[in-house]
Amino acid sequence: MNQITSAELREKFLSFMESKGHHRIASASVIPENDPTVLFTTAGMHPLVPYLMGTPHPAGTRLTDVQKCIRTGDIDDVGDSSHLTFFEMLGNWSLGDYFKKEAITWSWEFLTSPEYLGIDRDRLAFSVFAGDDDCPRDEESHNLWKSMGVRDDHLFYLPKENNWWGPAGLTGPCGSDTEMFIITDKPACGPDCSPACSCGHYLEIWNDVFMAYNKQKDGSFQPLAKKNVDTGMGLERTVCVLNGKQSVYETDAFTGILNRIHELCGLNYGDSEETTRAFRIIADHMRTSTFILGDDRGVSPSNTDQGYILRRLIRRAVRYGMQLNMPEGFTSEIARVIIDQYRGVYPELERNSAFVLEQLKLEEARFARTLRQGTREFDKVASRAENGMIDGLNAFHLYDTFGFPIEMTMELARERGLTVDTQSFQEHFRKHQELSHQGADQKFKGGLADQTVETARLHTATHLLHAALRKVLGDEVAQKGSNITAERLRFDFSFGRKVTKEELAEVEKLVNEAIAADVPVVCEEMTVPEAKARGAIGLFESKYGERVRTYKMGDFSFEICGGPHAEHTGELGSFRIQKEESSSAGVRRIKAVISGS
Numbered sequence: 001m002n003q004i005t006s007a008e009l010r011e012k013f014l015s016f017m018e019s020k021g022h023h024r025i026a027s028a029s030v031i032p033e034n035d036p037t038v039l040f041t042t043a044g045m046h047p048l049v050p051y052l053m054g055t056p057h058p059a060g061t062r063l064t065d066v067q068k069c070i071r072t073g074d075i076d077d078v079g080d081s082s083h084l085t086f087f088e089m090l091g092n093w094s095l096g097d098y099f100k101k102e103a104i105t106w107s108w109e110f111l112t113s114p115e116y117l118g119i120d121r122d123r124l125a126f127s128v129f130a131g132d133d134d135c136p137r138d139e140e141s142h143n144l145w146k147s148m149g150v151r152d153d154h155l156f157y158l159p160k161e162n163n164w165w166g167p168a169g170l171t172g173p174c175g176s177d178t179e180m181f182i183i184t185d186k187p188a189c190g191p192d193c194s195p196a197c198s199c200g201h202y203l204e205i206w207n208d209v210f211m212a213y214n215k216q217k218d219g220s221f222q223p224l225a226k227k228n229v230d231t232g233m234g235l236e237r238t239v240c241v242l243n244g245k246q247s248v249y250e251t252d253a254f255t256g257i258l259n260r261i262h263e264l265c266g267l268n269y270g271d272s273e274e275t276t277r278a279f280r281i282i283a284d285h286m287r288t289s290t291f292i293l294g295d296d297r298g299v300s301p302s303n304t305d306q307g308y309i310l311r312r313l314i315r316r317a318v319r320y321g322m323q324l325n326m327p328e329g330f331t332s333e334i335a336r337v338i339i340d341q342y343r344g345v346y347p348e349l350e351r352n353s354a355f356v357l358e359q360l361k362l363e364e365a366r367f368a369r370t371l372r373q374g375t376r377e378f379d380k381v382a383s384r385a386e387n388g389m390i391d392g393l394n395a396f397h398l399y400d401t402f403g404f405p406i407e408m409t410m411e412l413a414r415e416r417g418l419t420v421d422t423q424s425f426q427e428h429f430r431k432h433q434e435l436s437h438q439g440a441d442q443k444f445k446g447g448l449a450d451q452t453v454e455t456a457r458l459h460t461a462t463h464l465l466h467a468a469l470r471k472v473l474g475d476e477v478a479q480k481g482s483n484i485t486a487e488r489l490r491f492d493f494s495f496g497r498k499v500t501k502e503e504l505a506e507v508e509k510l511v512n513e514a515i516a517a518d519v520p521v522v523c524e525e526m527t528v529p530e531a532k533a534r535g536a537i538g539l540f541e542s543k544y545g546e547r548v549r550t551y552k553m554g555d556f557s558f559e560i561c562g563g564p565h566a567e568h569t570g571e572l573g574s575f576r577i578q579k580e581e582s583s584s585a586g587v588r589r590i591k592a593v594i595s596g597s
Helices: 006-019 046-052 100-112 139-147 235-242 252-265 273-294 305-323 330-342 353-383 392-402 406-415 422-432 453-473 501-516 528-533
Strands: 062-070 086-095 124-129 155-158 172-183 202-215 221-234 479-484 489-494 521-527 547-553 557-560 575-584 587-594
Touching: 006 062, 006 086, 006 100, 006 235, 046 062, 046 086, 046 221, 062 273, 086 235, 086 273, 100 139, 100 172, 100 202, 100 221, 124 139, 139 155, 139 172, 172 221, 202 235, 221 235, 235 252, 252 273, 252 330, 273 305, 273 330, 273 353, 305 330, 305 353, 305 406, 330 353, 353 392, 353 406, 392 406, 392 422, 406 422, 453 479, 453 489, 453 501, 453 547, 453 557, 453 575, 453 587, 501 575, 521 528
Parallel strands: 124 155
Antiparallel strands: 062 086, 086 221, 124 172, 172 202, 202 221, 479 489, 489 587, 521 547, 547 557, 575 587
C-alpha cells in the first residue's frame, strides 16, 4: 500500500469524486444549524439529511466533501489507540442519481488504482447485507464485487446489525450497506472469522450505504421513490491503516500536537502507558475543543448543551496536563499548533483564533483553581466512602462547589477502586437544573416538552420575545435555545452584554403591545427559500425537509417553527420578564411568565 498523508488523502478523494461528476461542497459547522435534536455534527450525512429526504440541493445530485465531525459518547475511552472525539469524514452522495453499480465500481477503483490508494486487492475484504424478513439478500452488491475480481473467501454476507443503516429515527430513509475492510497482519480468530469479528483481522476502511427504503410507523419497509447513496470514510483511521500504524495518534494528524506536548512537559510520548494515555487525551481533547471554539458558530464553556461538552473536554485535558506537570496556559499553546496545522483546510480556525485562545486561557485558569481545591475535597469524600461507593450528594457537592463533572468524579473514583451512586447524583442534579448534555432524548421536539394550551401560549410568547429583543437590541440577537414548562418560558439568545433594566422594560412593553393587539397567529406552509425571501426568521429549519411551517403574528413576528401555537396573541393575557442573566459567554437568558387570557 502507498504511504499517504492526511492532506494527500483529502485531495485524492475529493479530486477522484470530482472526476466522477460530483460537486465539491464545504464542510458544514460542527454545531448543527438550528437542529435541537443533537449537540454536534456526527457524520458527513448529518447536514445533508433534508436533501436525502428530497429537498433539492443547489449544487446538484452528486456531492462530495470532507466533513468535520464530533462524537462524544466515548469520551471515557479516549486514551486508547483508536478512539477520537473529533475526526474528519470523507464522503460522497447520490441524491436520487446513481446507485449500487456506480458506487461500488468507483469504490473499487479508488481503493485499488495505483493513481489513488493502490491497495493490494488480496488485502481487501467486503461485506454485504444477508437479507431478512424485511428486505432481501443484497445479491446485486455481492455480484458487483465479484465482477471486480473479488474472491469468494473475501466476500461475506452479514446480518442487519452489521450491514444496514438507519433510519435516523423511528421512521424514514434507510437501507443496506456494503462495507470495505483491510485484512491486517493480525491472524484470524478461527475458521469462522469474518468482518463481524472484533479480533482485529479485518479493519473497516469505507462504507457505502444504499438508501432504498422508507421505514413506516408500523415497522414495514416501503421502497423509496428516489434512492440515495451515502458513503463515509474516516480520514484519520484510513491514514493509520494505509501507513501500517498501530494507532491514529501515530499519524501526521497528531505529530505536531504531540511534539508540542513534549516540549511543554519534557516527557516523551511512549515513556509509559500512563504517560502515553495522558498525551493522547490532551491531544484529542484539545483538537476537539479548538474546533468547537473555532467554529463560526463556536460556543464558550458552560454548564449546558455544547458548552458543557466543551467544558468537560477542556477540564479533562487540564487534569491530565497537571499530571504531566504542564505549565499554566498550556491549552492555548497547543491550540496554536492545531490552528496552524488546519488553517489551510478550515480557515475559520484562524478567523476565530483570538476567541479560541482567550476562552482556553479563561477556562484553564478557572478550572486549575477549583481542581486543586476539589481534589483535596475528593480525597476527603473518598476516605468517607461506605461500601466502596461515593454517595450522590457528595458527588453533586463536588460538581456544584468545585466544578467537577460527574464523569470526572467517576474517573477519580475508578482510580481508587470506588464507584459513584450516579442515580442519587442525578436526583440531586435535577433539583438544581436541567442538563441537556444527557442526550437528544431530553431535547425538546419542536422546542416543547409537551403540547398543552399553556405551553402553546408560552411558545407563542417566545416568538414575540424574540422579535422584541431584535427590535430593541438589534439583529445580532438570535435564538440559542428555549425551555418551556407549563409555568414559564426560558429563552437563550446571543448578545454580548447584560441587558439594561430600561431595555428589558422596552422589550416587555413591545411584547404586551403585540398581545393587546390580539392579532391572529397565521400558519402557512412554504419552502425555506420562500420563507426567507418573505423575511421569516429561520429556527431549526434544517430538520423540516422540503416544506416548512411558518407562523406570522401581524407585522410583529414571522418565524419558521414546528411547535404548537395559540390562535390569537390575545390569548397570552400579559407578559412579564422575571429574570435576565448570563447563560454562557456571549449568550444571555431570559425567564418570563404570562398570565393567560
